[in-house]
Amino acid sequence: MASRLPASFTRFSAQNLAILGPLRSGAADSKADLAKVTGLSPSTITARIDELIGLGHVVEVGDGVSRGGRRPRTLALRRDAGIVGCVDLGVDRTSIGLVDLSGALLARGDLDLDISSGPDLVLAEVWSALKALLASDSEHSRRLLRGVSVGVPGPVSSESGRVVAPSRMPGWNGTDVARILGGIAGVPILVNNDANLMAVGEFASGDRTEPNQVFVKAGSGIGCGIIARGELFVGSRGAAGDISHVAVPDAPPVPCSCGRYGCLDALASGNALVRELQNAGLEVANVEAMIALARDADPVATRLLREAGSMTGGVLASIVNFFNPGRLIVGGVLSQSEVFVAGVRSTLYAQCLPMATDQLTITTPLRPGDCGLLGAGTVFLDRLFSEQGL
């Protein structure tokens, strides 16, 4: 029976999902493994796999290595059975990418887009760039676009899916990105906060053995994404991880856009640092320029970055005590600055209980530039291969 590519995804049965899950995550890659991992009987596995192969979702990809007996026939998800568009909207730069059904990044590109141009214009440009990326390779365009997953630099309501009160996205308040982009593209759209997606991306492509992780995105703004028990945690309204307006301990009362004083965002965000440098008379266009300046041993830039790291670490100390994660990932543009990361580390260790930190790993992302896109892809695929479907 020749396996054809599935034209559309009928929602999978619970049993098929039980098989696709381990195959997707790499927890199993043969029928024997699947039987062990899922607890289903070998005969059931055979039947389900036959069906999935017939449907075009799974393929046999050759023999594995023997573990002392007959060697297994390795199975794999049909990664070319579709393609997913990924978008990481930033304040002045947007990344787009394509992932296959295994979640691997096939292509990516960057767009200089000013987010304050508003939803309609930005999303139209994003879609035409995605179409161009799809057309750039006949391999890609042959595959069916299953949908697009978008990350935005602001809070996303978990009920409505709308962007809510985004301080860095003027003109986007209340925007239903899924409806607008879905209207142009005609495929399912998922929308999430960008830091949340980065957390997912880093979790999926990094250490999956640690189920409790916090990903800090320190860029022009500061936010974080939370992985609890191996799943993205968004809180009751979808606002979890928004630490922009947490008060920094022992910090000067700098006024913040939220109307209060001494918020993390007003003190340690890339935006705040650039502003402060400019006030000090230095010519820095953006956060990247500031980091470059610090790399060239500019004393003011270096001091500011270290202090920002320290303040961020002070806030994260509370969070680490409260949440007790096993892994803390410091990402975002600022994490390219060693001084910043060092500041985070030192203050965090100084202010945390030993019990909270002695098993804590603090790292930077494995793929700093890609984890947002990878997370977008993962979130989409997790949903596609879930009971909920799309």
Added chain:
Amino acid sequence: MASRLPASFTRFSAQNLAILGPLRSGAADSKADLAKVTGLSPSTITARIDELIGLGHVVEVGDGVSRGGRRPRTLALRRDAGIVGCVDLGVDRTSIGLVDLSGALLARGDLDLDISSGPDLVLAEVWSALKALLASDSEHSRRLLRGVSVGVPGPVSSESGRVVAPSRMPGWNGTDVARILGGIAGVPILVNNDANLMAVGEFASGDRTEPNQVFVKAGSGIGCGIIARGELFVGSRGAAGDISHVAVPDAPPVPCSCGRYGCLDALASGNALVRELQNAGLEVANVEAMIALARDADPVATRLLREAGSMTGGVLASIVNFFNPGRLIVGGVLSQSEVFVAGVRSTLYAQCLPMATDQLTITTPLRPGDCGLLGAGTVFLDRLFSEQGL
């Protein structure tokens, strides 16, 4: 077939658990409901229920009210099929109780026990008091004791189950409470942090529709328990919720037992307040006396309690921004003081993002004196009726 009481719990099958779950939580109380809730077919439900009735775990308890057709025959968990001992160890007072298999508190009592007497002495007294409570009513003693669930006022490692670095339990560091008490009692023992158990107790007996809750136990010390996605969250090492040594924003640098300055525990815990009152020349024996003083409009006690509430609220503001819970419960002895709770409320609302608070309920516990015991019972029963078993 006469249903006899089951002598022991064979571990339940996944399918039986799917039925026991809704019966236990009250999500279903008839075969028709169960079919709807579990998604299993009515015939399967009939077969499983027959088995569970035969095993003595479920009983028919009469007819329900009609909803426009034949009236359902209501089913219920056999709550008298066993009994669970619950212990809430405190620094100078310990509560004990008995719950039936539905989690309802059947009896309770309090012991004046100084926790610094050490594990062996304290646990021996606890066990003899539990035995006395069991013997106090022939109804209770007839039921089989399935195990004991213990809450301790200190961190419990999620790997080893041992008490780790407990600042308020001198002589208990590294103690394996389950082994010691299990050795005397000869039944399975579960051990958890007390604030965690209170969070579970309040969640189980309170608003179960809100899956993300934070319970703050403000007593002689300050800790909290976290419910994430409807389940207790303990973090990677079991230390989640330990906010004792979180730095209070804008607070005086009072030295703390942890070696740093300005920790919540050193500033706003019942212990800290009593000490400060004593330093001010007032004669207060303990936290209860201080609260009574404030109730009698003593200006110093009142001011201290309000400030403590405000500082606690300041720390909780960060946590609410980060975790975005739908419900925050302020419990522990200090929550009996209206001034304290008012301080928490006002500072929290002042320092949180509107998005994090506009759907947030802040309350005191429904049953302030019982939620620790109820939580202990719930944790034990959840484990008993889980795939893991005991």
Added chain:
DNA sequence: GCGGCTTAGTCCATTATCAAACAAAGTTCC
């Protein structure tokens, strides 16, 4: 290079589950 051992995967009778029809018990409304 050939039995004995281990692992992988299939076949088949037994068992559990399902969907649909049916029976039981009540409500509603003319």
Added chain:
DNA sequence: GGAACTTTGTTTGATAATGGACTAAGCCGC
């Protein structure tokens, strides 16, 4: 008060999953 409709629960033939025996394929040691 009785016909039509609702909800609850059981029965039954069809379907799907299971466990165990069986075949396939490769490793190991002598």
